[in-house]
Amino acid sequence: MRLKFVLFTCLAAFLATYLPAQSTCDIRVKMSGYTADTLWFGSTFGKRAVPDFHALKGPDGYFHLATDKPLAPGLYAIIFKKGGSLQFLSCWLAAGQHSFTIETDFYRMAASTTVTGSAENEALYQYFRRYYPLTDSLDDLTNRWKSMQDEPSFRAYVQGQEALRAYQEAFLKKHPTSLTAELVRQTLFLTPPQQPELHADWQSEATDRHAFLRQHYFDRMDLSGSEFLKYPLWVDRTDYYFSKLPPPVPDSLSAMVKDVLHRLELNAEAYRYYFGYMMNSLTKMSRYRTDEAFVQLVREYVDKGRADFLGKDRTSRFQDDANRMEPLFVGKKCPDVTLYDKVGKPVSILDVDAPYTLLLFWLYDCGHCKKEIPAVISMYDRYKSKGLKVLSVCGKGGEEDTPKCWDFAKTMRMPEDWQLLNDPQRKSRFSTLLNVRSYPRLMLLDKDKNIVYKQVGDVPEEVMVRELERVIR
DSSP states (O other): OOHHHHHHHHHHHHHHHHSOSSEEEEEEEEEETOOOSEEEEEEEETTEEEEEEEEEBOTTSOEEEEEEEEEOSEEEEEEEEETTEEEEEEEEEBTTBSEEEEEEETTOHHHHOEEESOHHHHHHHHHHHHHHHHHHHHHHHHHHHHHHOSHHHHHHHHHHHHHHHHHHHHHHHHSTTSHHHHHHHHTOOOOOOOOGGGOSSHHHHHHHHHHHHHHHTTTTOOTTSGGGGTOHHHHHHHHHHHHTSSOSOHHHHHHHHHHHHHHHTTOHHHHHHHHHHHHHHHHHOOSTTHHHHHHHHIIIIITTTTTGGGHHHHHHHHHHHHHHHGGGSTTSBOOOOEEEOTTOOEEEGGGOOSSEEEEEEEOTTOHHHHHHHHHHHHHHHHHGGGTEEEEEEEOOOSGGGHHHHHHHHHHTTOOTTSEEEBOTTOOSOHHHHTTOOSSSEEEEEOTTOBEEEEEESOOOHHHHHHHHHTTOO
């Protein structure tokens, strides 16, 4: 019998044996900094909060979530509004522990949440207080490793994985019989045995480590089981597999997404939910040529009618996104777009005579642009001797925005030899033709105006330089 099936069965048996068949709910919640007047109690469906009933804030600042309706034991959610969407805190309903108090700070929940009156929930939030900072750090280290591909970043990446695993093992030793421990066992980060003597160099160690993670990542989680959509930690761990673990190569990412879908095939409800969720995630992922993986999946699943459950609107949206992305793959020629300089002179991107042309798209009121532009200036100083030219494009269209564009360029001290452009008459359709959906955005072209590099969002200067070193000779 496979280990993951044993663990899945153990959790079900634990819930059946040690929790009451049905219980009510009586929970007091205080959330400092939360300005809305309503909280909800409910459950989760993947990453989606599903409210059941609500409570209004009382004079004492507490929300009293209570019901006489019998509730099955298990993991539930305290649901709140944040940024226009519903988000949640998880909580257990356990034997003798259906009446408790949760206190938290709206702006730092992971670090501040405390629970009284429920040992199971105290253990859950003790785990979360360290787990989420470790996983956030591992995400950053993984992104750095994928970008830098050098030994220091690989070693830091390994240390991040080992730190998470060590903490999970320490928690299991301290709370071996808790409900949270069962979830931790299922989502334990598997790391290969340390045998550096078997590797000739760090590159071979990195290759073997990736192969191990890919082979054993789901040993403790059976994605075809019903628990996949009930436990957010399962979804988080699956997210890391498809969004962080693949090497920065589109075919590898596409193959690992297909692996997840294959594992979900026997769980039709989870398959439908997670397919849409992954596709939405891929449209937002902007590095490592993820657009190519997205288009591959649209062509293979959506275009061929293998995702009819998406509905007409989402099907059309994914196909439209793919049609915009495909002409802009690395290696393809940049579309012919004409923009205008400060005196209204037209400038065609394809007419710029340079070994390398960098398109920099920004907004004058974009915080990320303010962070990114100094790094681009520094990078330009490094490469201008190799013939790099910069077309600096203000993304705000309309004549009323034009003076603000030029004022911003002056404030950011953009070099005088950059060509400052915008589209005051909104005639170029550059945002559609170049798929500029967010800012800042970079696109590097070679002498023939073929796309050789793309980037969305601000990244550390050293990462940007490393990426450009691969293509600027």
